[in-house]
Amino acid sequence: MARAILIVLDSVGCGGAGDAKVYGDEGADTLGHIAEACALGRGNRESLRRGPLNLPHLDALGLGHAIQASTGRAPPGFAMAEPSGQWGYGVETSRGKDTPSGHWEIAGTPVDFDWGYFPETIPAFPEALTAALIREGKLPGILANRHASGTTIIEEFGEESLRTGKPICYTSADSVLQIAAHEETFGLERLYELCRIARRLCDPLKIGRVIARPFVGRTAKDFARTPNRKDFAVPPPDGNLLQRAAQAGRATVSIGKIGDIFAHRDTGKEVKGKSNDDNVDLLLDALKAAPDGGLIFVNLVDFDTEWGHRRDVPGYAACLEAFDWRLAEIEAAMRPDDFCLITADHGNDPTFRGFDHTREHVPILAFGAGAPAGPIGARASLADIAETIAAKLALPKGSHGTTWPA
Structure with a gap:
């Protein structure tokens, strides 16, 4: 066969x-x-x-x-x-x-259905979603909260994320919530768990994917995303x-x-x-x-x-x-x-x-x-x-x- x-x-x-x-x-x-x-x-x-x-x-x-x-x-x-x-x-x-x-x-x-999308506004995410993510993820807050390119947003907010412990949350024209955090300082497993929380919170909004975007480096000049990206998608x-x-x-x-x-x-x-x-x-x-x-x-x-x-x-x-x-x-x-x-x-x-x-x-x-x-x-x-x-x-x-x- x-x-x-x-x-x-x-x-x-x-x-x-x-x-x-x-x-x-x-x-x-x-x-x-x-x-x-x-x-x-x-x-x-x-x-x-x-x-x-x-x-x-x-x-x-x-x-x-x-x-x-x-x-x-x-x-x-x-x-x-x-x-x-x-x-x-x-x-x-x-x-x-x-x-x-x-x-x-x-x-x-x-x-055969319409995905949910986040608007091209600042902030992009609903206040209730942001508040629940901060509360359940035990976060000091989040950064960015807007549409952005993944590489440029890490260059822009990466140093502040390292300094404050706040993850970088952004979206695009796709039905997606992306969360970037330092793989070593924030922690890879903690980032994955945060994305699992976000996945559950995004379900009522029909958001297709939550994506973990770990990065390494110490300054905007040397930040680099790692291969440990992980997507959390709704079931097919x-x-x-x-x-x-x-x-x-x-x-x-x-x-x-x-x-x-x-x-x-x-x-x-x-x-x-x-x-x-x-x-x-x-x-x-x-x-x-x-x-x-x-x-x-x-x-x-x-x-x-x-x-x-x-x-x-x-x-x-x-x-x-x-x-x-x-x-x-x-x-x-x-x-x-x-x-x-x-x-x-x-x-x-x-x-x-x-x-x-x-x-x-x-x-x-x-x-x-x-x-x-x-x-x-x-x-x-x-x-x-x-x-x-x-x-x-x-x-x-x-x-x-x-x-x-x-």
Whole structure:
């Protein structure tokens, strides 16, 4: 029986979302704009990379064709040869451009409700929420209490947080409450416990995630976030691909943020590296051990957290090229009957205004297990991904999405 590998390149959108204007993202195109910037030399940085965007393995699978189908423009730097894989793009139907919405829809259960959001005011959080968090967390107070970029807010308030013992609480355009605190001085386990309190307090507000953002360093010049981030998400809807696999007794390996995104429900063996490269290593390990009928679900988050939110085009381009290089290793490690699908959960155009996710189509590339190469078209929902994988693994059908020949 086939095994399935589902790889989510976090935030690697391919532009063109029909409802982008509703989200303030009209014109965003993560992959297309990175390719254009690199072709014009704006994607160069001597210490990272130079020249046109170079993604030969993804290009061979059909990524350039997927981008062109989504946007109507052929991206520079792509050979656009006859693809060796299945290619197309997905249209997110969930009411949000956040990580849980994208991943849950990829897993077959679109978000059919409205998330709660915090307003772009100062303070951003309701007074009752702030008071309860301070009281239950036994805090001297909180800092920031507004929309912000995670790296800049730590630079701005990190020294005061060290001095006062107050954690830094902030949000974004996503349905999220983020809490940053010094990993050693405040304490990692204390930060996690504070986030558990915040998770409970945020439930009535329909906030999708509470995120622990530990950092180290002594001054604004050397503060750095650590790999010990932890997401506290609301539970996913019933009927998702992971649940179906678990109910069928299939072995599942969840790599990277997948366990957090799905609230550790039906996520099987959870492993998490410190970087994309670490998580690819864990994927290669899983390919050695996963039994027939198994599901390996991977999130590679560096595109989003390290480069997209920081609006760093050369860094994002180099990250794409690094994954492309390792894709050859993944293909080599697969068995003849394995099926691999690569997609994304939303966009995060590093050339766009602000520092938030962007509402975009996402590429879909698939190969292996006798899947016929060629176009799969525009998929009306990301739930088609789950249904195609479910069919490949002989799992029950879900309530959303349709399959394509795979």
